[in-house]
Amino acid sequence: xxxxxxxxxxxxxxxxxxxxxxxxxxxxxxxxxxxxxxxxxxxxxxxxxxxxxxxxxxxxxxxxxxxxxxxxxxxxxxxxxxxxxxxxxxxxxxxxxxxxxxxxxxxxxxxxxxxxxxxxxx
Amino acid sequence: xxxxxxxxxxxxxxxxxxxxxxxxxxxxxxxxxxxxxxxxxxxxxxxxxxxxxxxxxxxxxxxxxxxxxxxxxxxxxxxxxxxxxxxxxxxxxxxxxxxxxxxxxxxxxxxxxxxxxxxxxx
DNA sequence: CGTTATATATCGGAAGCCGAGATATCATGG
DNA sequence: CCATGATATCTCGGCTTCCGATATATAACG
Numbered sequence: 001x002x003x004x005x006x007x008x009x010x011x012x013x014x015x016x017x018x019x020x021x022x023x024x025x026x027x028x029x030x031x032x033x034x035x036x037x038x039x040x041x042x043x044x045x046x047x048x049x050x051x052x053x054x055x056x057x058x059x060x061x062x063x064x065x066x067x068x069x070x071x072x073x074x075x076x077x078x079x080x081x082x083x084x085x086x087x088x089x090x091x092x093x094x095x096x097x098x099x100x101x102x103x104x105x106x107x108x109x110x111x112x113x114x115x116x117x118x119x120x121x122x
Numbered sequence: 123x124x125x126x127x128x129x130x131x132x133x134x135x136x137x138x139x140x141x142x143x144x145x146x147x148x149x150x151x152x153x154x155x156x157x158x159x160x161x162x163x164x165x166x167x168x169x170x171x172x173x174x175x176x177x178x179x180x181x182x183x184x185x186x187x188x189x190x191x192x193x194x195x196x197x198x199x200x201x202x203x204x205x206x207x208x209x210x211x212x213x214x215x216x217x218x219x220x221x222x223x224x225x226x227x228x229x230x231x232x233x234x235x236x237x238x239x240x241x242x243x244x
Numbered sequence: 245c246g247t248t249a250t251a252t253a254t255c256g257g258a259a260g261c262c263g264a265g266a267t268a269t270c271a272t273g274g
Numbered sequence: 275c276c277a278t279g280a281t282a283t284c285t286c287g288g289c290t291t292c293c294g295a296t297a298t299a300t301a302a303c304g
Contacts (some may be wrong), residue, residue, distance in 0.1 A: 002123070002290095002291070002292085004292075006212065006216070007212070010212065010215055010216040010219055013216060013219035013222070013223050014219045014222040014223045015223070018251080018252095019251070019252070019253095020249095020250060020251050020252080023263065029219075030211070030212065030215070031211070031216050032207070032259090033208050033211075034208075034212075037292075037294075038293085038294090039253095039254090039255090039292070039293040039294065039295080040291080040292055040293060041168060041304085042252085042253060042254080043290095043291070043292080043293095044291090044292095046274095047169065047290095047291090061136075061138075062226070062251090063250085063300075063301065064249090064299085064300045064301070065250060065251050065252080065299080065300060065301085066252065066299095067250095067251070067252090068251090068252075072223070077223070080216055080220060081216075081217075081220055083213075083216070084139050084213040084216035084217050084220070085279050086152075086155055086208075087209045087212060087213040087216075088209075088210060088213035088214070088217075089153070089155075089260095090128065090129070090132070090152065090154070090156075090205040090206075090209060090211040091207075091210035092210070093132055093151050093152070094128070094131070094132040094135060094202055094203075094204050094205070094206035094209075095203075095210075097132055097135035097136045097151075098135050098199060098202060098203055098206070100135070100136040101135045101136045101137065101194070101199070124259095124260070124261085126260085126261075140282080140283095141283070141284095142281065142282050142283070143282095159261070159262050159263080160262085160263090160283095160284090161261070161262040161263065161284095161286090162260080162261055162262060163265080163284095164283085164284060164285085165260070165261080165262095166260090166261095169259095169260090184281090184282090185269075185270065185281085186268085186269045186270065187268080187269055187270080187281060187282050187283080188282065188283065189283090190280070190282090190283075222249095234289080237280095239292090
């Protein structure tokens with residue numbers, strides 16, 4: 001699953017949303033760290049629909065503008081859950097490894113030959 | 123940062139490794155969930171080097187076979203740390219949203235009629 | 245009337261992924 | 275002796291995905 005797809009699913013996890021709403025929600029939920037582009041969105045939406053992870057929930061007309069709402073399917077919910085698990089595990093692994101690398105730069109069983117990472121790391 | 127790049131950095135976080143070793147390490151650290159392909163690896167290695175996140179540490183000849191070791195730079199370490207943070211946050215956000223969606227499928231200001239997610243759908 | 249915000253969607257270039265193949269050494273097995 | 279498999283490097287081409295730019299349309303603000 002791509003990053004974009006993950007964040008779209010996340011934005012839809014609590015309630016159905018329309019395209020433009022997903023765009024804003026992703027930015028907000030990621031605290032501005034992730035900016036889903038318009039050009040990316042619709043391709044992702046199509047793929048997720050084709051994969052059965054989301055479905056068109058309903059269409060509304062708000063102030064003369066069409067809003068097309070999507071929502072997660074059971075399968076989409078499960079896929080997101082599994083992906084979140086993998087991401088958490090990956091993040092956790094990276095964190096503990098960083099700690100290891102900082103704690104023992106020369107723990108490679110090599111006395112000194114190895115200058116260690118970036119010279120002491122600080 | 124792409125998934126592939128993230129896992130390469132993670133594999134290098136505790137100690138320098140060579141290409142083939144990274145391949146096995148990524149699979150092991152992700153418990154088989156992530157399989158970095160050979161065709162992907164070298165492109166990632168080149169990009170990470172160009173971006174200054176990793177550097178060629180040393181070259182060794184082991185049993186007649188060349189081993190090219192890479193290691194993280196300070197910048198690479200920081201980038202990995204930041205990315206791990208973002209991933210953890212993303213995973214966490216997804217998790218709590220899933221909980222919200224399950225807890226209140228109709229929390230959309232809809233008493234009960236709302237079949238909500240996966241409820242009635244059909 | 246022009247710009248900004250909301251809202252949809254498409255197009256094409258660029259970036260990235262990955263199966264397949266090339267090359268080479270060493271060990272195992274037939 | 276040769277085939278196979280593991281180790282180890284790297285390249286190529288097709289496919290998927292990303293994203294800037296563009297198009298269309300309504301409403302609000304100046």
